[in-house]
Structures are given as C-alpha cells and as structure tokens.
Amino acid sequence: MSSPTYPALSYELYPPKNAEADDSLWTTIRRLEDTRPDFVSVTYGAAGSNRETAIDLLRRLLTETTLKPLAHLTCVGSSRAELTDIIDRLIGGGVRGILALRGDAPDGVDTHSDDVEHADDLVRLIREVEARRTAQLAAGKVSVGVAAYATRHPDSPNLEQDIEVLLAKEEAGADFAITQVFFQPSDYARLVDRADRAGVTIPIIPGIMPLTSTRRLKKAGALAGIDVDQDLWARLEGARTDEERRTVGVSATVALARAALDDGAPGIHLYTFNEHAAALEVLDALDLERPPEAGLAASL
Structure with a gap:
C-alpha cells in the first residue's frame, strides 16, 4: 500500500547582517525546525554580495540542525x-538543493557572466557539475529549483514570455519552481493553467508572504512590479492595534494559501x-497536514 502524500512545507531565510540579527535568526530557526519543514531556503545577495555569510549559514544548518x-x-x-x-563548494559541503536564479546586479556591478547569463544556463551548469560528482552523490542527484512568476516579471514583455522562460528552465533540468510573491488567489491558478497548457510539468510551489506589514507589502509589491490589494491595505491601515493588524494579515495570508492548495498547489x-x-x-491557522514524526526504519 502506498504512503499518503502530504503538502510540502518550506520557509525562506536570509543570512544575518550582524551578531544581534544572528541571535534573532537562530531563535527563528529553532522554532521553525519544530514544524519539520521539508526544506528551508537561504537567500543569496545580489551578485553574491553576502556569499560567505550565506555559505556559513548553510554549513551551520547542515551541521547544527535537522x-x-x-x-x-x-x-x-x-x-x-x-x-x-x-556549486562545487555547495555540493562538497553537503548541500543537496540549489535554487537557480538569474538575480539582479547592484548598480555599478559588471553583469558579464560568460555563457551563464540566465537561470536556464545556471541550471545546466549545476547539472554539469553534478554529473562529475555522481559517485560522491551515491548515484543520487541535486534537487534544482527555479523561480516562477504568478504575475508578469518586471522585465518581461508579457505573461507568455514568462511561461516560455519557465519551460526553458525545466528543459534545462529544473525539478521544481517557487513563485515570487502574489496577492490575489487567482494569480496562482492562472499561472498553473498557463504553465500546464504550455507543457510545463514540474511542480510549482506558491511562495506566500505573511501579509501583516504594510511596509513589507509595499516593498514586495514594488520589487515584483505588482499592485498591493487595496482592500487588504485599507484593512491593515485601519487596524487600531498591532494585534488587530496581525489578525487581519494572518487571515488574508491563510486565505491566499488555502486557495492555492485548493487549486492543486x-x-x-x-x-x-x-x-x-x-x-x-x-501555519497554525492553515492547519496544514504533516506526515507523522517517525524514524527512518519505521518509514521503510
């Protein structure tokens, strides 16, 4: 009898900027670890600006956590x-998942990258490095993720181009995609429909942002090139206390996540x-079904 399939759960973290931020981050890591996520992603600064800090965080996650x-x-x-x-350092250090992104270069930084200019090129390079390490990986493989856009990418001429790019990433060897932020439940459903009709077969995981801060909503909307939901904005702005604002934001976030799950996420x-x-x-309000905690032997 086959085992039941549970929705995947993951979080995004970013490397700390100082010692105080490091202490706060590790409090968060320990609290999130208790929820037994499938993975946690670690961000990488523009043009690798915080490369060593990110690699150090990855090393600590591998050696000090589950x-x-x-x-x-x-x-x-x-x-x-x-x-x-x-890539060699990551794989050699025990990392078995890489999110391949084009990225945005900060002002004044040369964007020349030989023949690795786009995310699909990077996916191919990861696969090339992986192929040289097959024996070390016990004939396994690195899981490669890519970005998807539930709304049009700011640099893209249209939604169709976004899907063509996503399909190119899959053809290069990507295993799954994670969406950038979106604010309308219909955005995810439309993305999945467009991707399916174009022949994309990799799973597309919705990236959900807790909608509890107007400052973050505004910044995230600007980066993604999308407008913030005005009704939600008004409700957050109209909240009389921080607790009421959090309640409004959590409720909206849960509704967004549930809609995506209902649409097959x-x-x-x-x-x-x-x-x-x-x-x-x-997560508590969403009541996401998780697999039972058990040792390896019990699951075989």
Missing part, C-alpha cells in the same frame, strides 16, 4: 569559473523575513 537547506544561487555578475567553484513556501511569529500563526 533542516535540509536549499541554497539560492544567482548567476548575474559571476563568471562561469566562479559559479562552478561555488503541491505545498506552501513561506517567506519569513527571519521572523517566526507570523509564519507560525499562518
């Missing part, structure tokens, strides 16, 4: 040789901003 890290990697601003070295990826409170409130 969590499985997914390492973000961007190709803009890095040469093929540099990227090959980083394989799981939920929560953008935590290195804070656990809102993410855990969303």
Whole structure:
C-alpha cells in the first residue's frame, strides 16, 4: 500500500547582517525546525554580495540542525569559473538543493557572466557539475529549483514570455519552481493553467508572504512590479492595534494559501523575513497536514 502524500512545507531565510540579527535568526530557526519543514531556503545577495555569510549559514544548518537547506544561487555578475567553484563548494559541503536564479546586479556591478547569463544556463551548469560528482552523490542527484512568476516579471514583455522562460528552465533540468510573491488567489491558478497548457510539468510551489506589514507589502509589491490589494491595505491601515493588524494579515495570508492548495498547489513556501511569529500563526491557522514524526526504519 502506498504512503499518503502530504503538502510540502518550506520557509525562506536570509543570512544575518550582524551578531544581534544572528541571535534573532537562530531563535527563528529553532522554532521553525519544530514544524519539520521539508526544506528551508537561504537567500543569496545580489551578485553574491553576502556569499560567505550565506555559505556559513548553510554549513551551520547542515551541521547544527535537522533542516535540509536549499541554497539560492544567482548567476548575474559571476563568471562561469566562479559559479562552478561555488556549486562545487555547495555540493562538497553537503548541500543537496540549489535554487537557480538569474538575480539582479547592484548598480555599478559588471553583469558579464560568460555563457551563464540566465537561470536556464545556471541550471545546466549545476547539472554539469553534478554529473562529475555522481559517485560522491551515491548515484543520487541535486534537487534544482527555479523561480516562477504568478504575475508578469518586471522585465518581461508579457505573461507568455514568462511561461516560455519557465519551460526553458525545466528543459534545462529544473525539478521544481517557487513563485515570487502574489496577492490575489487567482494569480496562482492562472499561472498553473498557463504553465500546464504550455507543457510545463514540474511542480510549482506558491511562495506566500505573511501579509501583516504594510511596509513589507509595499516593498514586495514594488520589487515584483505588482499592485498591493487595496482592500487588504485599507484593512491593515485601519487596524487600531498591532494585534488587530496581525489578525487581519494572518487571515488574508491563510486565505491566499488555502486557495492555492485548493487549486492543486503541491505545498506552501513561506517567506519569513527571519521572523517566526507570523509564519507560525499562518501555519497554525492553515492547519496544514504533516506526515507523522517517525524514524527512518519505521518509514521503510
């Protein structure tokens, strides 16, 4: 008899900027670890600006926790040789998941990257490095994720181009995709429909942002090139207390996540901003079914 399939659960973290932020991050990590997520992603600064801090966090997650890290990697601003070295370091250090991204270069940074200019090129490079390490991986493989856009990418001429890019990433060897933020339940459903009609077969995980902060909503909307839901904005702005504002935001986030799951989402990826409170409130209210905790022998 086959085992039941449970929705995937994952979180996004980013490397700390200082010692105080590091202490706060590790409090969050321990709280999130208790929920037994399938993986946690670790962001990577523009053009690798915080590369060593990110790699250090990945190392600590692997050696000090039970969590499985997914390492973000961007190709803009890095040469093929540099990227090959980083991929070798990640795999050699025990990382078995990489999120391959084009990335945005900061002002004044050379975006030349040999023949690794886009995310699909980076996926192919990861697979090339992986192929040289097959024996070390016990004939296994690295899981490669990519970004998807429930709304149009800011640099894309249209939604159809976004799907063509996603399909190219799959054909290059991507295993799954995680969406950037979106605010309308219909955005995810339309993305999945467009992807399905174009022949995309990899699972698309909705990236869900806790909708509890107007400041973060505004910033995330600007980065994604989408408008914030005005009704939600008004309700958040009209809240009389922080507790009431959090209640409004958590409720809206749960509704967004449930709609995605109802539309066939394989799981939920929560953008935590290195804070656990809102993410855990969303998870509690969502009541996401999780597999029973058990040792390896019991699951075989």
